Amino acid sequence: MTMPLDRLAALAGRSWRVAPLPGGLxxxxxxxxxxxxxxxxxxxxxxxSHAGADLLGIDRAAERDNTAAAASAGVGAPVVDYRPDLGMLVIGYLHATALTDGSFADEAVMARAAAAVRRLHAGPRFTGDFDMFARRAAYLSTISDRGLRLxxxxxxxxxxxxxxxxxxAVSPPPTVPCNNDLLAANFLDDGERVWLIDYEYSGNNDPSFELGNTVAECGFTPEQRDAWVEAYVGSPTAADLARVRLQALCSCYGWSLWGFIQAALSPIEFDFWDWGMERFEKAQALFGAADFPTLLAEAAAGG
Known part of the structure; x- marks a missing residue:
């Protein structure tokens, strides 16, 4: 993809070097x-950005607003320019290293990551809301309307x-500004603090979805899952732990549809079908877990 970088105000009259960055589906x-x-x-x-963002529920203007809000919260990169006519968002480069799933085995890294999530959640409200139940329904409608494989x-x-x-829905907490897509690579660690990037799917949401999404995306063990919730909450209740496990299920079941849509429509050479199936199979396991009825009861009980 050729980028008309010379049309960006920040680069007018300047000379520069360009290096590709990995990731970005x-x-x-x-x-x-x-x-x-x-x-x-x-x-x-x-x-x-690539074409087709509307089918995935991405609002680029909200992404820009929420990236700036995350920067105000002290957890994201500053917005330098936004050119919707060029499909470009320009942000400051953060001198930090992207985490991997294995990074969370370090208790200090997990603590810094949880602190970053708390800073985001305590920051300015975001533009727009995110609800995986509504998002899943929209994705399922897109698949049905277009006759896509499922x-x-x-x-x-x-x-x-x-x-x-x-x-x-029985005792939902107040919604907070959430990234909603905190896979390991969206945590950047400089050794002293963790930053959060990529606000394509951001919106105000139940904080337990944010935690559950990371549990699912980073493949946490049950012990890591509980340590993650403790690092964020402090002293989690049975309801806190149950909500995060159920929201991990919601993440897997809902985002799997994203993969199935991308498998049919994306021009990128990537196995989106396998990506979606991996998450669907995780959701199946959670739906079929022996303690699934207990999780439902504990989440509904609150406290």
Whole structure:
């Protein structure tokens, strides 16, 4: 993808170097550093979005607003420029290292990551709300309307999904600004603090979804899952732990549809079907867990 970087105000009259950045299944990311000796020197990330974001429920204007709000909360990169006409969002480069799933085995890393999530959740309200029950319904409608491929037994869990929705709706906490897509690579660690990036799916949401999403995406063991909730909450109740486990299920069951849509429509060479199936199979395991009825009861009981 060719980016018209010369049309960005921050780079007008400057010379620069460009280096590709890994990741990005709905956008192309590059690092741009000025090399002309003019102050201030710039070190930027330019995110150029791909077509089809509307089918995935991505609101690019909200992404820009919420990226700026995260920066105000002290947990995200500053927004330098936003050019919707070019499909570009320009943010400051964060000098930190992306985490991997294995990084969370370090208790200090987990503590810094949980502190970052708390800072985000305590920060300015976001533009827009996020609810995985509504998001899943929209994704399922897109799949149905376009006749896209879906696992034959995906809808067999409709009744159990409704049970989860009812349990989580009994005593919901106030919504907070959430990233909603905190896989390991969206945590950047500089050794002293963790930063959070990528606000494509951000919106005000139940904080337990944020925690459960990371549990699911990072493949936490049961022990890591409980340590993660404790690092965020302090002294979690049975209801806190149950809500996070159910929200991990919601993450897997809902985001699997994202993968199935991408498998049919994305031009990127990536096995989106396998990505979706991995999450669907995790959801199946949680739906079928022996303690699933107990989780529903504990989440509904609150306290």
């Amino acid at each position: 709905t956008n192309t990311n590059v690092r741009v550093t000025t090399d002309d000796g003019v102050e201030p020197a710039l070190d930027l990330v330019v995110r150029c 696992p034959a037994d995906y809808t067999a869990y409709a009744d159990a999904w409704e049970d989860v929705r009812r349990a989580l």
